Amino acid sequence: MARQAHPERPQSAAYGRVLLAGLLWALALGLAAGWLRYWVGLFVLAQGAVCGLLLAYLAGRAGRGQGQGPAHPGPGPALAAAFVWLLAFWLGQGLGYGLAQPWFDAAGWLGRVWQGKSSEFLFGVAATGPVHRAFSLGAKGGWWLVFNLIDWLIMFFFLWTMPWRTGRGRPARPRPGEAAS
Amino acid sequence: MIRWARIATLLAALAAVAVIVFDVDPARDLSLAGRALRAGDLDQALRLGSRALYLGSLDQQGQYQARELRAQAALGLGNRGFALAELDRALALRPDSGSGLLLRGRIKLAGGDAAGALQDMDRGLALLAPPGRPLTAGLAAALVQRGLARLALGQMSAAGQDADLAVRLNPRLAQARYLRSRVLDAQGRPAQALQEIEAAFALMQKSPFSTLYLSPEGQEMTRWLVEMRRKNKVDLLRPAPRPPAGR
Secondary structure, three states: OOOOOOOOOOHHHHHHHHHHHHHHHHHHHHHHHHHHHHHOOEOOOHHHHHHHHHHHHHHHHHHHOOOOOOEOOOHHHHHHHHHHHHHHHHHHHHHHHHHHOOOOOHHHHHHHHHHOOOOEOEHHHHOOHHHHHHOOOOEOHHHHHHHHHHHHHHHHHHHHHOOOEOOOOOOOOOOOOOOOO | OHHHHHHHHHHHHHHHHHHHHHOOOHHHHHHHHHHHHHHOOHHHHHHHHHHHHHOOOOOHHHHHHHHHHHHHHHHHOOOHHHHHHHHHHHHHHOOOOHHHHHHHHHHHHHOOOHHHHHHHHHHHHHHHOOOOOOOOHHHHHHHHHHHHHHHHOOOHHHHHHHHHHHHHHOOOOHHHHHHHHHHHHHOOOHHHHHHHHHHHHHHHHHOOOOOHHHOHHHHHHHHHHHHHHHHOOOOOOOOOOOOOOOO
């Protein structure tokens, strides 16, 4: 696929805008998701899907500005950007979770869940019969990681693939006086 | 098409979250919080207690229960300040709660306020076992705590009385033997103090699934055993004697 750069709008600026907007939105969404996660519980897949879709859409929109947005930067940079956004989302989520707690102890909680001393309520899973009995007070340790990995994977997939323009799209409209290429 | 799919997914998830957030059943949350506390999941107990308190509409008794649960969980998680503040709020709702007063006394004692602890424990015990009503085995642990507060204030004879009463009410309570050991040592009888703390450890061995060893209380008992063995010039690595069978 040939990359089409607009002559008057450098691609790097658009990439920077996408990255920065994604970073800020990731923090904000993470904050909200972490806060909800404390009070409600983790809805496996739904959280990843909603936050991934929303974040990818918002980041992509910031890059588009008035026009079509920057061309796909290639799988490597897209992967790196998705990873950075996911990290920012995790950071925001940790902050949101900690702020919802009676006192900020997100890292302590994470350690206790990982050690199996505490659990997290997974209401998507707990809503189904047999699984409900197994995870009636939530998941901890390795199971907690498995459910979170599922959620992060779906989110990562959206962040990797969605914000960037793929395909040829509509050709740039020639300016008056310019010959269409 | 993709755009509509995105919007539909978002709306469906928001609707699901809204249903679950607004469908809070405080009674169920309180019951689950109690279950989590008994299972040792303190974070979950704290979270569910908070949910019941802030997202549901509880009556005064429910609010008291939620606050006491939160205080117990916070104490287990090591946040003594929060636990104390939460119990103050709980006791403002129900000043005549014996269990709340005993718990606050325990927290004050752990924070070094022995006089305040003793005041709360005296009141709590008076409410739970009014004059004329016999003391039950369930109060033995509270008597040990009061004995420790008295010990910290130098009231040796009263602390000894609490220890003896606690042992009589619940002979299997290792902490009661520990208190007795502390009192005997303070009275200048280290050999008998050693016997008592060894007996406490024998009782701990009797219940292999006990997590007392891991608690701060259990760690303090271990420290005391080492100190007593050192004082009596006894091998520090000697295993604790086995308790008599059937006790």
